[in-house]
Amino acid sequence: MRKGFFLSLIFLILFTSGCWDRKEIDELAIVGATGFDKVTVNGRHMYRAISYVYKPAEMGGGAEGGNGKTLAPFWVVSELGETLSDAEKNISARSSRFVFLAHSDMVIVGERLAREDGVDKVMDLLLRHKDLRMRNLLYIAEGETLRVFERGLPQFESTLSQELAGISEKSLPIVSKTYVPDVKEFVYSLLATGRDPVAGKLEVFPTPEELSSPVGNEEPQSFVRPTGAAVFRESKLAGWLTDTETRGFLYVINKAQVGIIPLKLPNSPQENFSFQMTKAKTKIIPSVKNDNISITLEVKAEGNVGTMEDSVSLAKPEDIKKLEALVAAEIKQLIKNTVDKTQNMEADVFGFGEAVHRKYPKVWKNIEEEWRNIYSDLQVEVKVETKIRGTGMISNPITVESR
Template sequence: MKCRIRLIILVLLICLTAGCWDMREVEVLGYVMAMAIDRGPQEQIRIIAQVPNPRVLGGGERGGVTPGASIAAKPYRNYEGTGPTVFDALREISHESSRRLFFAQNRTLIFSKTMAEKGVYDVLDFLKRSVEIRRGLTMVFVARGEPVKILDTPNPHAILPALRIDDIVRWRGQTSRFAPVPLSRFLEALSLEGQEPYAGVIEVASNPTAQVKEGEKAAPEPSSTIRLTGAALFRNDRMVGFLDETETRGLLWVLNEVRGGQIVFPCPGQEGKKVTIEIIRANAKIEPEITEDGIIMTVKIQEEGNLVEVEGPLDVSKPEVIKELDRLHAAAIGNEVKTAVYKAQELGSDAFGFGEAFRRKFPREWKKIKKDWPEIFPGIEVRVQVVAHIRRIGMVGKPPLLTH
């Protein structure tokens, strides 16, 4: 009996012991921080993977000398591979990389404009099947310009371009005028019958503060910088066009993705003067209707903001003045939404999810029209109703010119 009890205890201890059969040493992994996918010659898949250089980063410097080299080394390396498939292109990188690429830390996925226009469905299969890629954290972008240039643009605020992109994404609520979308949501939109996917737009922009003074050999700042701007609209898996920053926020209003930003509109009674409202919170919902005239989509938006700047002598201590400002900045929000809807209907991309909202409310009717929705969407009527409210006016009521 004692032997049996000991055997049972031993078996239980073995079951509770944590194993390390699939352990991977950090020293043999190359942590991919950003990945770009492009089309190479003969329609080959071209992959650029950005991996930190641990020898440089370990020294605490932004630039160092790699052992065996005679010049300063960058704190990262962009590996490039080409092949008929994504996986084959990644394995091509193993011919020059001494570390196995590891994607659990990757947060940026960039499609070239050429790849996006031709269709991304074929390359998405690997991204969906991979157990390493974290689809909820990986943000999807379309590049204006060469992706390899974007991933090799230096910046004094971040050691790696990939980290710079991630930092900008974190502060998207400052304006809500660019639209990074998680890979999980991008894939979900592709699977829905009544909604098209969208992605953020990334580009290399000139740095206006980089000025070379006479006698200096180099500019004090890089001549170019990474910029996130606007959105790219898709029809199925093919990109059909871009939204500018104003149109992008119009899209985000409807999608409940506005996290903050500012609204600027003309100051009432003051020609050439402006009023600025800081967005505090907002929510929106879509209400589909079927009428004799056809399908109508009503977008209802509620927004609250703080008054942060007034140009000109405007007495905001008066309730009627605040009421007028509420009306004006509600109209400004409505104009952004209408502009975005017009552009999306022109491109034929229902990134707003109007079709999906219709399907949820009218499932039987949707079955009859879903095949024709790409032709129906450009002609539907979209109404926008905005209720805006100023919560706080700051430390000043009457401007100085009106206090006497």
């Protein structure tokens, strides 16, 4: 009898305390991307949070709309708030369903917020929030984030966040021109000593200026694409890297994968040879001599002949050797350019400081405070060794003999 009493108590526990955090899937507003901006409203600085919410009913798979008209499969909702968290919570007040951030693919931060306040606030929110995952990609929007969401129309997928997630996943390993870290990587570089973080960059194209002269009567459309990267000095945005500069950056941080490097052969007015990158490995070797710190970058790059648009023979090993030297010089130039630019920004995105810290911890203790100054005129020597492994399916270029 006592047994029965306790059993009934257990059942009471189940049906009184259970279910308290139960949320049905159709009660969720599934957020695909999250954005933050800094705005000035009536002279006051406020923050804006933006959620890009999926509308499953419009995304196919479900029953077809009875009335025949197709609605956009997403909903962009933004709210203002005194703090980032306040703004983010205010979105819930606008939504008929629970705002569910666990499926967010990316976080987009506006340029002004990143430049003036720094992204450390955003990172604090992201890491503290129970739903947001560290796997979110981190983008810095050129201009305002809201514009990205409102103007950026998806072209292939049905929603922008899916499209951007797909592009981001593929652009790095296949093109090697952009760099997009996830929140975890970004926070790691943000907190590491002797390293400054880099985030992805989003731009809306065509720009408003280009759009101001519409062609014909067509409604102007604009789209979003990731380009280059955003460079930070500590937590604040310091500047942008272009696509080619980003490639130099990728070479140094060992992330350069597959991509095409166009080259000019000697005595050619324009690029007529392309090197197909396959593999690259870089060693960062710091050295301290008489208080003089310098960095040596040893790059080993491998690749194939992508195209040869000139009638240069590729049959002999000597021919290949010549090309290899050419490619090595080009890669060296790429890296040099990037290093110069970041030295001007005083942003040690490569983690040279970290390398020094690892190899000469005692030296680092003394120079840690003034590392930024040291970095900006640091001696960086680049040594590139290139190997052309193959010429593709054919060896010699196609030559059409004129008769």
